[in-house]
Amino acid sequence: MSTEGEQRTIRCLVAKVGLDGHDRGAHVIARAFRDAGFEVIYSGLHKSPDEIVQAAVQEDVDVLGISILSGAHDTLVPKIIDGLKEYDAFEDTLVLVGGIVPDDDREELYELGVAEIFGPGSSMQDTIDFVRENAPER
């Protein structure tokens, strides 16, 4: 169907933030999301929280996946979430974190509003399923 037929596609921003050059995981995820039929916007390396917020707002993504392997999640993630709130974009964006997050830090991130954390060994299919099930209704 054409004009009236709705064509909903899940849009994701895969973001690398801060001084962290490890982008293999982000690339793998971007590719897997693409093959799952999602539209993936990749941020590129070394982005500041502001840039991530700008991209998430303008691209109106359903899902923001933040990849951090530098250990700076406890400073960078709050900044991003605050930025999203500033533009009224937090409520209907599914925020995910991927990378190395010590168990002790997880609770804090969940409290901030991170929906799920995917550490090493996470299954790609589980991640995709999680996105499909939890992508915000708009």
Add this chain to the structure above:
Amino acid sequence: MTAEETLIDDLLAGKHRALARVITKIENRSPGYRELVSQLHEHTGSAEVVGITGSPGAGKSTLVDKMAATYRERGETVGVIAIDPSSPFTGGAVLGDRIRMASNVGDMDVFFRSMSARGSLGGLSTATTDAVKALDAFGKDRIIVETVGAGQNEIEIVKTADTVAVLVPPGSGDDVQMLKAGILEIADIFVVNKADMDGADRTVKELREMIHMQDAGPMAGHHGADAIESSDDTEDDDTGWEPQIVETVAKTGEGVEEFLETLEKHAVWLEETGELEEQARQRYGAEIRTLLREDTADLIETELEARGGLDEYIDAVLARETDPYTVADEVLAPLAECVERQRDR
């Protein structure tokens, strides 16, 4: 107030989130998006729209980045729509043009939006036109539409622009071949990007020759052989616009100013010759036709469903009891009759 009205109000008030959401609705063809775009229309018409196309790797995104930065220095606001292909199998896409927008990070007055070519051919040009309207109504001074130039689809898209620039990387005969196949006709400006590379001079020369061949051809109208003599003039006579060639190195920003000046010249030319209005007329004509075509297709689809789908017809055609033309006539006849009756009233 309905959700749609709130969204429109927020967009007109300059809320980025509302603009982003409106474009999403346009892309998704969400219920109610038509009303949204209808309401936006009266607020449009003030932005200058530039279309940028060219083969992958020609440097479009990098050039767009530098253009946006220069516009911003002048205090103008910018909207960018970057279109990337999507997989015909899964519909998925990786939209990577944003990475090149390094000069405008953190500047919310550059509104950059990635779009993917979702499925249907005609659909994308409709969505692009509508997204441009949203940016225009939002109050962007400049709008850039960027797309990979590879065929009819892209040509349709860049037609939404007032001025079309085609990027040509140097030293590749193949690209010039591609240009011959049709992109030449849509280019108002050729940008030989990566002009610091070997072969740039040759590419410029080849392009120049091509433009003149076009001029001397049977379609050239009032351009005659003498147009070749005055090849370096901006406008050779009363109304014609000869495609200009500009050399840039987008990476360093070299030549970008000159490119923008040429865009400006074209804008002035459009205004002075009345071509701008003519283009707008053609554009709206095409838009109405596209919408009508899509809507009638829907109508027919509904009619088919009411008749229980295509399967029976297909069986009959397979059994050689009837043929596709007869089926089409049969399905369409009542519709045509109905339209005729209404018209006579």
